[in-house]
Amino acid sequence: MELELKTAKEISETSKKYNLHSWSVQGDLNPKVMSKAEGIYFWDGEGKRYYDMSSQLVNLNIGYGNQKVIKAIQDQAEKLAFASPGYAIDVRSQLAKRVVELAPDNMGKVFFTLGGADANENAIKIAKMMTGRQKIFSRYRSYHGATYGAANLTGEPRRYTCEPGIPGFIKFFDPYVYRAPIDFEREEDATKYYLDQLREQIIYEGRESVAAIVLETITGSNGIIIPPKGYLQGVREICDAFGILMVCDEVMTGWGRTGEWFGINHYNVKPDIITFAKGVSCGYAPIGGVLVSKDIAKHFDDHFLSCGLTYSAHPLGCAAGIATIEYYKEENLLEQSKEKGKLLGEILENLKSEHPCVGDVRYIGLFSAIELVKDKTTKEPLVEYGKDPEKVMKKILGMLVERGFTTYTHENVIIVAPPLIITEEELKEAMTIMDDVLFEVDKMIGA
Ligand code: PLP
Structure with missing residues (x-):
């Protein structure tokens, strides 16, 4: 293929002229x-x-230039570059099996997406379908993606363009102990304070109207905020008490980033839904997903799953995912x-x-x-x-x-x-x- 842009300057200038770049004032850019x-x-x-x-x-x-993952994508492109999501194909079946096997043992099935935002979009839909409830709780100081629903989950300024927001999306404060308004003597005191607030807020919102609590297991781009002792266990207990689904966004924390396959493995907690993307294929080809518990998977045995994407479980993403997981294990x-x-x-x-x-x-x-x-x-x-x-x-x-x-x-x-x-x-x-x-x-x- 003949490329017409020869110099770095030409590439940068053409990019500035024709590409809209994320999260920036375009005129300020010098890509x-x-x-x-x-x-x-x-x-x-x-x-x-x-x-x-x-x-x-x-x-x-x-890292860059992983030859095994590159080869897996090349081989898959030659074999079968695309099959719509309704077809069973070997890489699609294999990746799903591996992802479910590596997840906490209450997980049953996976719905593949292209990245993190659409994983969260579909997680919210699944939670609503599963519970028949409307409201979704998520936290300030969180990022869950830039599409409309995911941006409404997001608690920081990147959500502002999607405001006044979708009715029924409720925000609560996370335990950011370093900047908490109270000087807690022990970590556990912070945990109790924030969990008590959450419980009260749920009651005031109507305990039977809340479908899901969505939270980053460890807050990522908002500053790597690590939950204090007992916090995630406490959220699990609140979810159990009120019949709410616990959704952990592991888009950043999944796939070895924190030293475990999923960040939640540090806490001995089993969420109902886990969303993931990023490290599953490390960007060599786009893929993300929504892991659901066996109970949720069973529910959809005789209920309609109203979710779909043309590129769900794209063969190249699946091939990249399998090779990436192999590489994590080998190395x-x-x-x-x-x-x-x-x-x-x-x-x-x-x-x-x-x-x-x-x-x-x-x-x-x-x-x-x-x-x-x-x-x-x-x-x-x-x-x-x-x-x-x-x-x-x-x-x-x-x-x-x-x-x-x-x-x-x-x-x-x-x-x-x-x-x-x-x-x-x-x-x-x-x-x-x-x-x-x-x-x-x-x-x-x-x-
Ligand atoms: N969730 C978390 C925790 C993220 O960090 C991100 C992206 O940074 C997303 C969701 C959105 O993922 P994507 O950019 O693949 O849509």
Whole structure:
């Protein structure tokens, strides 16, 4: 195939002229060109190399250029590139079997989507069909996708364009202990406080009108907020008490990111529905899904499942998913995530004690965040929520990128979530760049 764009400049300018880029003012953009990628690195149009310290959008868990996954997609494209979702095909059957087998043992079947947002859309529909109820609870400080229903689940500013919102979507506050209005003595006290509030809110909304509570098992892009002890168990108990379905969004936390196949495995809790995407195929081909419990699966044996997508369980996504799961197993990537995660945790704790600008660090597996503050004692955030007129966070990100470290930020938080294949040396080298940049941030706050 003859490509007409020869230089990086041409590629970038053409992209700016014809592509609408996500979440940005188009005129401000100067799209970076990615010319090649391998392992944990990618190179821009000028040949400069970057550590990909966010695994793109926390999806590229196995890194770039995985030949096994590439070959599986190529083989499937040759064999059968498409079959509509009603047909049984080998990769579709095999991936479903593997996903169900790796999930908590109460899971029965899976409905495949193309990504995370449509997984959440379908999870809400399934919860409504299953319970015959209307209301859906989800949390502030959450991201569940950008399509209309998923954006209505989302609790942070990315939902604002979908407001005034869909009736019956109710928000509640998550246990963000670092910024809780009360200084809890013990983690369990925070758990009790937030669960009591949730229980009361459900009662006031009408206990028999709530179909589902949807929550990220561990809050991802809103700052890697790890639930306090007993919280998820408590949500499970509330769901059981009121006949509500517990839906865990594992789009980011699934597939080894936290050191387990699913984040929920850390908590000994079995949700009714799990949504996933990202790491199941690591973006080599799009696929996501909705895992449902055996009870829900059984319900649809004699009830109509009103869900469908032309590209549900796309053969190329299924082939990529199978090969990716094989790779996780062959390379023991869950163990790697745990081990490298330990090292990352130590590095982050050091950064916290060394830098006045680091208020908090949170980490589990290779899923972590650095929360920046103006003052460690008052915890005043480096930028006010929803406001950054001086574009401070953009400047900090710019300093990291300039030094060859790419990731993304959200409000006053920097996400660090490298591919699970990162070596200890690479992790140490990359975090030295972070250390350098944090010294600059210390200067910004006058420390
Ligand atoms: N849910 C969570 C927790 C996510 O982090 C994301 C994306 O970042 C989504 C859902 C939406 O997934 P997608 O972008 O594949 O639609």
